[in-house]
Amino acid sequence: xxxxxxxxxxxxxxxxxxxxxxxxxxxxxxxxxxxxxxxxxxxxxxxxxxxxxxxxxxxxxxxxxxxxxxxxxxxxxxxxxxxxxxxxxxxxxxxxxxxxxxxxxxxxxxxxxxxxxxxxxxxxxxxxxxxxxxxxxxxxxxxxxxxxxxxxxxxxxxxxxxxxxxxxxxxxxxxxxxxxxxxxxxxxxxxxxxxxxxxxxxxxxxxxxxxxxxxxxxxxxxxxxxxxxxxxxxxxxxxxxxxxxxxxxxxxxxxxxxxxxxxxxxxxxxxxxxxxxxxxxxxxxxxxxxxxxxxxxxxxxxxxxxxxxxxxxxxxxxxxxxxxxxxxxxxxxxxxxxxxxxxxxxxxxxxxxxxxxxxxxxxxxxxxxxxxxxxxxxxxxxxxxxxxxxxxxxxxxxxxxxxxxxxxxxxxxxxxxxxxxxxxxxxxxxxxxxxxxxxxxxxxxxxxxxxxxxxxxxxxxxxxxxxxxxxxxxxxxxxxxxxxxxxxxxxxxxxxxxxxxxxxxxxxxxxxxxxxx
Amino acid sequence: xxxxxxxxxxxxxxxxxxxxxxxxxxxxxxxxxxxxxxxxxxxxxxxxxxxxxxxxxxxxxxxxxxxxxxxxxxxxxxxxxxxxxxxxxxxxxxxxxxxxxxxxxxxxxxxxxxxxxxxxxxxxxxxxxxxxxxxxxxxxxxxxxxxxxxxxxxxxxxxxxxxxxxxxxxxxxxxxxxxxxxxxxxxxxxxxxxxxxxxxxxxxxxxxxxxxxxxxxxxxxxxxxxxxxxxxxxxxxxxxxxxxxxxxxxxxxxxxxxxxxxxxxxxxxxxxxxxxxxxxxxxxxxxxxxxxxxxxxxxxxxxxxxxxxxxxxxxxxxxxxxxxxxxxxxxxxxxxxxxxxxxxxxxxxxxxxxxxxxxxxxxxxxxxxxxxxxxxxxx
Ligand SMILES: [Cu+2]
Numbered sequence: 036x037x038x039x040x041x042x043x044x045x046x047x048x049x050x051x052x053x054x055x056x057x058x059x060x061x062x063x064x065x066x067x068x069x070x071x072x073x074x075x076x077x078x079x080x081x082x083x084x085x086x087x088x089x090x091x092x093x094x095x096x097x098x099x100x101x102x103x104x105x106x107x108x109x110x111x112x113x114x115x116x117x118x119x120x121x122x123x124x125x126x127x128x129x130x131x132x133x134x135x136x137x138x139x140x141x142x143x144x145x146x147x148x149x150x151x152x153x154x155x156x157x158x159x160x161x162x163x164x165x166x167x168x169x170x171x172x173x174x175x176x177x178x179x180x181x182x183x184x185x186x187x188x189x190x191x192x193x194x195x196x197x198x199x200x201x202x203x204x205x206x207x208x209x210x211x212x213x214x215x216x217x218x219x220x221x222x223x224x225x226x227x228x229x230x231x232x233x234x235x236x237x238x239x240x241x242x243x244x245x246x247x248x249x250x251x252x253x254x255x256x257x258x259x260x261x262x263x264x265x266x267x268x269x270x271x272x273x274x275x276x277x278x279x280x281x282x283x284x285x286x287x288x289x290x291x292x293x294x295x296x297x298x299x300x301x302x303x304x305x306x307x308x309x310x311x312x313x314x315x316x317x318x319x320x321x322x323x324x325x326x327x328x329x330x331x332x333x334x335x336x337x338x339x340x341x342x343x344x345x346x347x348x349x350x351x352x353x354x355x356x357x358x359x360x361x362x363x364x365x366x367x368x369x370x371x372x373x374x375x376x377x378x379x380x381x382x383x384x385x386x387x388x389x390x391x392x393x394x395x396x397x398x399x400x401x402x403x404x405x406x407x408x409x410x411x412x413x414x415x416x417x418x419x420x421x422x423x424x425x426x427x428x429x430x431x432x433x434x435x436x437x438x439x440x441x442x443x444x445x446x447x448x449x450x451x452x453x454x455x456x457x458x459x460x461x462x463x464x465x466x467x468x469x470x471x472x473x474x475x476x477x478x479x480x481x482x483x484x485x486x487x488x489x490x491x492x493x494x495x496x497x498x499x500x501x502x503x504x505x506x507x508x509x510x511x512x513x514x515x516x517x518x519x520x521x522x523x524x525x526x527x528x529x530x531x532x533x534x535x536x537x538x539x540x541x542x543x544x545x546x547x548x549x550x551x552x
Numbered sequence: 553x554x555x556x557x558x559x560x561x562x563x564x565x566x567x568x569x570x571x572x573x574x575x576x577x578x579x580x581x582x583x584x585x586x587x588x589x590x591x592x593x594x595x596x597x598x599x600x601x602x603x604x605x606x607x608x609x610x611x612x613x614x615x616x617x618x619x620x621x622x623x624x625x626x627x628x629x630x631x632x633x634x635x636x637x638x639x640x641x642x643x644x645x646x647x648x649x650x651x652x653x654x655x656x657x658x659x660x661x662x663x664x665x666x667x668x669x670x671x672x673x674x675x676x677x678x679x680x681x682x683x684x685x686x687x688x689x690x691x692x693x694x695x696x697x698x699x700x701x702x703x704x705x706x707x708x709x710x711x712x713x714x715x716x717x718x719x720x721x722x723x724x725x726x727x728x729x730x731x732x733x734x735x736x737x738x739x740x741x742x743x744x745x746x747x748x749x750x751x752x753x754x755x756x757x758x759x760x761x762x763x764x765x766x767x768x769x770x771x772x773x774x775x776x777x778x779x780x781x782x783x784x785x786x787x788x789x790x791x792x793x794x795x796x797x798x799x800x801x802x803x804x805x806x807x808x809x810x811x812x813x814x815x816x817x818x819x820x821x822x823x824x825x826x827x828x829x830x831x832x833x834x835x836x837x838x839x840x841x842x843x844x845x846x847x848x849x850x851x852x853x854x855x856x857x858x859x860x861x862x863x864x865x866x867x868x869x870x871x872x873x874x875x876x877x878x879x880x881x882x883x884x885x886x887x888x889x890x891x892x893x894x895x896x897x898x899x900x901x902x903x904x905x906x907x908x909x910x911x912x913x914x915x916x917x918x919x920x921x922x923x924x925x926x927x928x929x930x931x
Pocket of ligand 1: 687689793796
């Protein structure tokens with residue numbers, strides 16, 4: 036070991052680190068913190084919706100809660116969590132000593148706490164935080180106080196962090212693979228992240244453009260989105276969703292990668308249809324750029340547009356189905372065990388499929404006229420983002436934490452966390468399908484009496500779901516601090532380079548590249 | 553799908569819901585659970601329900617198959633039963649099957665969807681037109697053929713919302729002036745908005761359309777049976793988005809015509825007095841009512857506003873400063889804020905009254921009186 040290997044300790048270790056493992060840890064703890072912050076806002080929302088009438092909060096504050104909950108969860112919790120996983124795992128999985136651009140890596144992370152602070156501070160500005168929904172539709176967003184400007188700036192910084200992170204990921208995957216690790220030998224998690232990184236590069240700048248135009252409309256007298264000044268409010272929606280739809284795949288493709296790592300391990304059987312998985316992922320990524328207006332069927336598009344976006348959106352069901360069938364075929368005739376990561380992966384696949392089929396229903400333009408902007412949509416995207424992305428993240432944490440810490444987590448506690456999360460999640464969101472079908476609009480702080488019962492189910496579920504995550508925090512801390520010693524391979528059926536290094540993974544791994552056969 | 557199979561499907565869902573309810577939450581099992589669309593009262597809404605039931609059925613069957621296969625595998629192919637792992641990891645035939653079969657199912661779903669969509673789009677042959685305009689937070693209805701127009705806003709008392717009074721049967725789904733429509737006539741709606749984006753949605757009619765400033769969207773309906781149908785604004789439009797319901801009253805053509813002529817008389821009566829000089833107390837009394845309907849949502853019933861969001865009326869620079877500035881902001885609004893131009897919303901008397909009230913009520917005491925003629929001069 037050379038002098039170059041000595042590294043500072045304490046605060047300066049974390050501030051100045053260029054080590055992919057340290058930065059991965061920072062990302063993961065940051066995203067966990069944001070997960071709890073966004074979760075607390077969800078608790079406020081569900082407490083207010085416990086019964087008809089206004090009990091806890093004012094409508095304006097309620098709108099801030101739904102808006103900031105979404106922004107925090109999407110940009111603060113889920114995206115950084117996957118980047119954290121990428122930081123930890125990509126070099127270990129492709130046999131690289133570190134990320135390709137370590138200093139950039141440090142900066143990508145340290146942008147995040149500033150952005151998050153701005154976003155949360157916006158709630159304390161005169162007039163409060165953003166209250167126009169995470170989609171930030173003008174003209175409503177032109178009305179807000181300076182909290183909206185804080186939000187716009189926060190979105191810019193978060194976007195910058197994502198772009199830098201994706202550049203780093205692409206550079207790492209394309210340049211740093213160990214000898215013999217050809218593209219078609221890469222683990223699926225690496226593949227899905229490579230494709231996600233390109234999605235980020237292509238879509239985030241579009242969002243940045245949209246919010247910049249909002250900013251100049253608000254303060255510098257432009258009228259991009261103001262019909263009275265010759266602008267067009269619908270144009271914002273087109274631009275936003277051109278980012279927004281790839282964004283939902285940015286949130287879920289790495290989750291597909293996680294499922295594709297966990298399921299073969301615990302089925303003790305290789306992933307079924309590797310090649311078709313890669314092509315399905317690429318197809319989804321491509322399609323995600325030509326379906327954006329399915330979020331806008333009710334704005335009054337020409338018939339040709341309504342039909343095109345309906346057909347293109349329905350098509351996404353095909354590659355998504357291929358993925359689900361491949362995972363099922365991987366499980367089929369395996370020799371399965373059901374440790375916590377496997378439970379999360381199976382539940383994630385099945386519940387994501389539920390979100391997938393409701394997505395198919397929403398793609399049907401005429402039917403969407405009844406579903407659009409109701410609780411049916413709220414249920415749908417929580418089945419995709421929570422069941423797809425968040426369950427995958429939970430599974431990934433249990434799957435790789437023995438490698439990160441050298442300790443096994445407590446299996447009983449892990450399974451308890453799993454079942455509480457399952458009960459809480461389904462009780463919260465399944466009844467919301469019915470609320471939406473029966474006519475309850477989304478984003479309302481108070482509702483008509485016939486919606487009471489299902490809202491109460493939903494609130495009870497949400498409190499269980501929220502409490503279960505405190506248990507998760509306890510499990511994580513406990514595992515970091517100690518626990519049964521993990522073996523290098525950790526799982527009997529584990530395959531891949533990350534399982535060839537010791538547990539916990541040493542500070543520097545693969546200083547000499549491994550040979551992949 | 554026939555009507556009877558529709559009902560039986562609905563019955564299955566309802567029973568399923570009741571069983572779930574009884575299992576999870578004993579005691580509330582008797583409560584009414586709505587599990588599907590509200591009962592359609594137009595042909596289009598009926599088509600949408602059929603389409604929805606069809607696609608729900610298809611995806612439910614798919615999910616049941618997926619679940620059964622996964623569950624069988626979980627049950628049988630587990631290590632604890634001593635099951636040995638197979639080694640296969642590819643099968644081109646299977647991959648082709650599960651690409652092509654879903655595609656064919658999609659085509660089967662796309663055909664009825666396209667047909668329904670084309671039908672919904674056809675506004676030709678409409679017999680009357682109503683322009684619907686979204687405002688923060690109320691609706692305006694202009695009957696272009698009958699020359700009738702009015703605002704429609706929430707009539708649920710604030711005390712019910714704040715839990716100080718028992719909630720009525722139609723809590724949050726009741727308005728002061730419902731939109732009255734004749735049954736059996738093809739009605740064209742022109743949907744737009746004055747300030748931010750709203751969406752006009754009445755589930756039982758199967759109509760939902762965004763109301764966007766600068767756009768005029770077209771949609772139509774033909775209501776089959778008389779009745780009262782309730783809906784809500786569906787696009788987040790600010791603070792009181794949850795408090796701008798829609799109530800449609802469908803009546804026979806005769807009743808509709810009678811109603812329309814009464815409305816016309818009312819509008820003439822409301823204009824009355826625009827030429828005369830009003831006393832301060834009459835203006836204040838009338839202005840208090842107008843304030844409650846048009847201003848209180850933001851500036852507060854007592855004029856306190858919402859700090860940082862909506863300015864207070866009590867002691868405000870506008871309401872206690874020069875009358876000309878006050879007239880200007882009320883009539884023309886303030887760009888970039890929720891303060892809209894009221895000159896198109898209120899008549900001369902109402903504008904004069906509300907300004908007089910704001911200057912002499914809500915804790916202000918300027919003594920100024922604004923006459924309708926002063927408002928008229930600024931139009
Ligand atoms: Cu509205």
